[in-house]
Amino acid sequence: MIILAATPIGNLGDASTRLIETLRNAAVIAAEDTRTTIHLLRALGIEERPRLIALHEHNERERAGDIVELARDDDVVVLTDAGMPAISDPGFPLVQAAAEAGVTVTVVPGPSAVLTALALSGLPTDRFTFEGFPSRKGGDRRRTLASLQTERRTMVFFESPHRIAQTLADMADAFGPDRSAAVCRELTKLHEEVRRGPLGELADWAAEGVRGEICVVVGGSPSDAPLDLDAGVARVLELVASGLRMKEAAASVSESTGLSRRALYEGALAAR
Template sequence: MDADRPTGRLVLAGTPIGNVGDATSRLVALLETADVVAAEDTRRLHRLASALEVTVAGRILSYHEHNEVARTPELLDAVRTGATVALVTDAGMPSVSDPGYRLVRGCVDAGLPVTVVPGPSAVLTALAVSGLPCDRFAFEGFAPRRPGERTRTFTALAGDARTLVFFESPHRTAATLAAMAGAFGGDRRAAVCRELTKTYEEVVRGTLDELAAWADGTEVRGEVCLVVEGSTRPPEPPATADLVARVQELTAGGERLKDAVRVVAGKHDVPNRELYEAVLAQRKAT
């Protein structure tokens, strides 16, 4: 990059997820001073600015899932030529189930500065209020809409020991909870967190069976986060054939057989000799 050319920065700005009082003073200052404000919904940006009594002096551009491919080069050029570009979404942190990743990746690849004005996060808010373990968790975004895909996704996650956080639309909440109960087990603890930080905030806690029954008899409204306890069952040991295949992959890449066996056996807590003999037997059979 030419040292004589001015370089701006991209600022990812967290916005309130419900209660406008959660806006930070840094967000207010950014909206007042940024050269460009890229917003997922410009109408929501204007409402937020009005509520905060802020005048957005910079140029306002829309930046959403339908135009981010076309608009990203324009925003990169703005940063490259010295502009401070603020990126805001409808609520929460850009890039977390919202537009932003493509623009951040573009700045990183171009060596352009990226920074953050932290703010509220629906994921962390739901996790904290759920009453479930927070030491290890995974955010899984929105569950698939199609029943078959949804079932496959939950089946693959059934053994995950981490607390899982999902976004969900209100009209699919009951079906999603029922699918979770089927895949994870109806006795798995969970929480339905809706309208977080808003006037009608509600957190319903119970087992997945209980929550599925609750949602089936309730008109769920508002923005929903589902938090599900991780699996407490010990993971099932991998099949011997899978371990043998992994050893074969390592040896095909140049690893000595004994070293490959030791690595795979150690990772999966199986006896070295047992795995070694299984590999030899498989080789003889082929």
């Protein structure tokens, strides 16, 4: 079978007894980074070296079939650098291929940065959506955020320290500077920090530089009421001011609100 094994996201003390036992008995490990896995095994006091297979974002679709065939005869433990495989990490194509081939997949559950950040954020946890890493391209990122403007559920994002300041600024533009959010960094590590507040304030704070592994949790839209055309046009103009072309801004607002793209475009042209 294939065993998806969650590893600590920071503190090695979070490694469960079951995880350690699974790794100690593993004959084959498919790892996102074999060097990281070797360090983990050493840190957990596991001396037996299993066969290591590299399984990362650049090769997972090509290697999935071979690993599935291998798992017909041997258990294959799947590890990512931290957290649960297949959640914004390698693993999904492998699970998909295993399901199609009738090969059993099971899980050794454990730490999750998504759930840890959500629980610490102080924002509603009854309904949420995980949005992964926003696009590195500014235009694509702003379009995606604009499409989430009316999302009612709490949203969880990952982001790198190099882009967090711009992403928070784009979020403040998309959701409004007063939307509640939390920036969670270095979760479970020595310098863990959770910074809560309005997006506008968080964007100003991040402009000075933020280090570490980062999750951003953003509160959902506070109202079910759809935007009227005037408000939609104003939203288009805000997106244009942030760098989007008029047609792109109108299309994005139309997608998120249901308002006519043509009416939004013409209204924005008239209002300029």
